[in-house]
Amino acid sequence: VxxxxxxxxxxxxxxxxxxxxxxxxxxxxxxxxxxxxxxxxxxxxxxxxxxxxxxxxxxxxxxxxxxxxxxxxxxxxxxxGRSFGRDVTRFAGASVLAEIVLAHAGPDRNTELFTRLTAGLHRIESKESPDVVNVVLSEGWMLVGVLGYEPQLDDCVRCGLSLEGCGIGRFDYTAGGICCSDCGVDVTGPRIGPLAREQLGALLHGVELENIDRRRAHLRLLHDFSQYHLSGSKPLRSFAFLASLTENDGDGQSEG
Ligand SMILES: [Zn+2]
The missing domain is CATH 2.40.50.140 (Nucleic acid-binding proteins)
Incomplete structure (x- = not known):
């Protein structure tokens, strides 16, 4: 000892x-x-x-x-951590980041993960309620990336063709990214249009988006991807808590 x-x-x-x-x-x-x-x-x-x-x-x-x-x-x-105790949305957002780490991190030194997590909590602390979710989406996807599961967004995850101009694809959890409309015919994941794909790319690079359409759908996507790859298919419960504090903004799985 x-x-x-x-x-x-x-x-x-x-x-x-x-x-x-x-x-x-x-x-x-x-x-x-x-x-x-x-x-x-x-x-x-x-x-x-x-x-x-x-x-x-x-x-x-x-x-x-x-x-x-x-x-x-x-x-x-x-x-x-008093600023988390003062604002329930901040607390819920921080809980999401914590749960992603708890779901998959092990007893090995990973300074990149430590730095990402503490930076993410710091970012949440500086936000007021409506913007917390946007930061959580960005920091959540970055944590997923640091844990080794960054989703593939630029080229179809099945056939490798560029998704630029492909229209509506589908998110393929198993394959770990977005597939084009041709490959997506038998994929059951949510439909992802060019705007959502672009937003995901920005979130993954830490870009602060002021307006995110369908934030609950974005939360669900991050949750389902994390559940598939990180938690051994156990639900991550703090996502539902954060979603319940997020206003309903055209909550849907598809976009036209
Ligand atoms: Zn394809």
Missing amino acids: SIVSTSAVLLRSFNYGETSRVLRLYTRDFGLVSVMAKGIRRRGARGRAAFGTFSRGEITFYRKSTRELQTFKEFAVEDG
């Missing part, structure tokens, strides 16, 4: 027993880490209630590489 410290963001936590709490953090040096914080809920315990979900700081824990649950020592919080 060694004592280690690393930058971390708290993604989820739950009570354990009478006084303890299990924390799940994404760390810069050790990837996804679960720690048991024994006695942290006792009155007067050090660090008690000092940090909420999405707090960022320096975690110190006793680490044994063969063990799944590590032992908490302390969490020196630099940012207590």
